[in-house]
Amino acid sequence: MRTVLNIIWVVLGGWFTALGWLVAALFSVVLIVTIPAAPVCLRMASYSFWPFGRTVVDDPHASAVGSGLFNLVWVVFIGWWLALLHIFGALGQALSIVGLINAVAMLKMVPLAFMPYGKRIIDVDSPTGYEF
Template identity: 45%
Template sequence: MKTILNIIWLVLSGFWLALGYALAGVICFVLIITIPFGIASFRIAGYALWPFGRTVVRDPQSGVMSAIGNVIWFIFAGLWLAIGHILSGIALCVTIIGIPLGIANFKMVPVSLFPLGARIVDSRTAL
């Protein structure tokens, strides 16, 4: 079932959201100091392409630098990517078949706002 949802997701919104994350990652790689943001952006781009069957787990040991980085990310990229998730989620929730996809979009908003200190793992190993 998750394969079918992932394929529908990829066609309807995953490709475009992943392009947004990839664009943010490329922009972050322009400056050396923002490379960690680019790595996080590319990691989330992969998650945006194929989200069903995977989940986000916060690392409690991430530290202060991660928190500072998340604030910087929120200001420059996270807010815009979260808006993209919210708008895409609303558009998908208009149809009955798109409701699970819209909910998945809404579940991706926290990681798009604060990606540093988050790991994307298989849902079965997240327990």
């Protein structure tokens, strides 16, 4: 079932949000201050392209102060427009009955667009919590 949901997700616009995260990775490399955001953007692009079957959890090894500072810089330069991308993507997917579940999943990514630091993406079926 997850594969079917992921295929519907990609067809109805998941590729567009993943592309937004890839553009954010490129943008973060261009600005010197946000270079540490590039790996985070690439992980989130992977999650945004194929989200079903994976989940986002807090990273227990992340520094609260460091994550907070990076998230602050992130919101100012990149996070706000990625959040808008997810909101408009959810609105577009909600227009069709098939896309309603995808719209809910898209809205779950909005807080992640604001604060991606200090998070990990794990496979929900993995007993070890395999990280992506």
